[in-house]
Amino acid sequence: MLTCEQTAPGVVLIAGRLDAAQAAVAQNFLDALPGTVTLDCTALEYISSAGLGVLLKTQKRLKSSGGELRLTKVSQQIFHIFALAGFDQIFRIEAA
Amino acid sequence: MPSRKFARRLDALEGLFEFSSATFRQLEIDASLLFAIDFALEELFTNMVKYGGSKAQILIEIDAIPGGAKVVMVDEDVDFFDVTNAPPVDTDLPLQERNPGRLGLHLIPKVVDTIEYRYFEPERRCRVSFTKTLSRPEQQEPANNPNNPAQES
16 A cells, blocks of 8 residues: 655655555656655655656656655665665655 | 465555565565565566466465575466566666666566576466575675576476
C-alpha cells in the first residue's frame, strides 16, 4: 500500500511501498503539485523502477517551470537504489 | 522449498511480497536481504507481465542458501528474452535526457549477487534465478550473470 499526504505547504509525506502497482497513486498525487516539493521519505519502505519513474517524471515537470522535487529522510537502502540509478546527480537527496 | 504461482497482473505484486516476506520468516533468512530480493522479483515479474505475451501463471520459488536466499522464477509459453543481457542504461545523462525505461533490468545485477537466465525449447519456458547473500557488500560491480540457452533434456 502507498499513501501520500501533504503535511505542510510544499511538503509531501509518502508512506509505504512505491512499486509498479502503486506508482499511479503517487504520480496522480504529485502531478497536482506545482513549484518546489519536498518529499518526506521517512515512511517510504521500498521503491522499484516504477517509483523511480514517478520521481523522474515529476522532477522534469517541476524543473521545467523553475521548481524542483527534493527527497528527504531517505533510508539507507533506498538511498543506495537512488545512487545506483544516478539520481544523486539529478535530485537533492537527504539521507535519514 | 516454498513456491507459489502468481497471476500475470501488477496487482499480484502485493501477494508476491507477502509470499517473499513470509518465506523469509519461515526459512529464517536475514531480513536485511528482503529489499534486494523484492526489488529483483518485482522488476523481473513486471517485465514478464508486460512483455511475456503468455497467459500462464508465473512460478516463484524462494529458498535459503548459506548466508542468504535464492529465488527461481519460471515462465511458460514465452519467447526468448535474456533479461541479463539488456542494453545498459546511461545513468550519467542530464535530467532532460533521462528516461525511466529499462532502468529496472539495468539495476537488478547491481543489487543481487548472481543472476542467471535459461531458456528451454521447444517448451518455450524461461527460468530466471538469482541469489543475494550477506557475504557480498553493496558494490557497483554487476552480478555474475552466466546465461546459457539450454535444451531441456
